[in-house]
Amino acid sequence: MWLHVFILLILPISAWAMPDDDFASSIDYPSVWQCDRSKFLWYCEIDPEELQEQQIRLETPQETAIRKLEELQKELKGRRALAIVEPTPENIASYIDLQNQSMQMASVFSDVWRRVIWQTPELNYELKHPVNNAALDIHKKTTRVAQVDTLERIRNDWGIFFFFKSDCPYCHMMAQTLHYIGQAHGITIFPVSLDGSALPQYPNARMDNGLATQIGVTEVPLMVLGNVHDKRIVPLGSGVISSQELIERIHVLTSTRPGESY
Structure with missing residues (x-):
């Protein structure tokens, strides 16, 4: 309501005397009801999907990794639950497939972990706390x-x-x-x-x-x-x-x- 009053106050009186076609041609946007975020003091309702995309674009790499891991865990938990409640071949196969993907990710992580330890002595915990018998x-x-x-x-x-x-x-x-x-x-x-x-x-x-x-x-x-x-x-x-x-x-x-x- 206050925005409408503000518009009434700042528009020249001559604009109100214009025919509709002339008034429309005098502004640089097609309609007063159309959202344009580039305009000063313009308030728009943000679409939820667009808002989510904006948030994702603002994520740090760590936040992105956390979100993806949580999504994977949630999906894995959901497929497992469905496979237990409805143990059809399709549901079980779907769960096994995602479980195998998760295990492959864990295997890659474990392999890279040991390679880093081998090649970076300062990170090798076993130098101070050995585990092999010798x-x-x-x-x-x-x-x-x-x-x-x-x-x-x-x-x-x-x-x-x-x-x-x-x-x-x-x-x-x-x-x-x-x-x-x-x-x-x-x-x-x-x-x-x-x-x-x-x-x-x-x-x-x-x-x-x-x-x-x-x-x-x-x-x-x-x-x-x-x-x-x-x-x-x-x-x-x-x-x-x-x-x-x-x-x-x-x-x-x-x-x-x-x-x-x-």
Whole structure:
């Protein structure tokens, strides 16, 4: 409505006095009702299909790829559903055909992926995390050396607090493991008894003086790495842990960044 009023206001009075044929010849478009987007202040209803084409033209390559993949997945899902609900030879053949096309696309992707890995060393994840037996054996040996080096480096600054109870069978087993680590690698073990009793490996265990409550010990056995100089506390875990796993945890928690060796 306001557009019509605007037109009435801006058209010269002489235009209204013209015969219809003369008025039509004085404008540069055939009809006031015909949409012309090149005109100033012209509003048009956009056809849905044309709008979709415009959106597609504005897509980035990534957006186009996402749209095509979603369309393929939707079509594949639809053909599969139809083949299950109406298992005619035609429907099943249609589903198999599109499924084969999808598998071919996946095969090409997988093949190009491995070619890129072969030819681009910086993208080869297996250089740091090998999977074949020969490289894996070397990786394990190298890691083992690094773990032992970590124990040698930290043993003067860190010790393991071992919280236990004398009636806990798992504590007795863990005491043997910790005793071995202390003897083999020179790291100090601080046994802390929560029930006032000792263990064969640690007859002179210390009685808990509130440290368990401060740390939040609720289960035993519990092992905590502690720095004797700055009082830092690093929980290592609870329950029965093998010597090798405990050494690995010490190395990871004191010498690596998150994600570095995982």
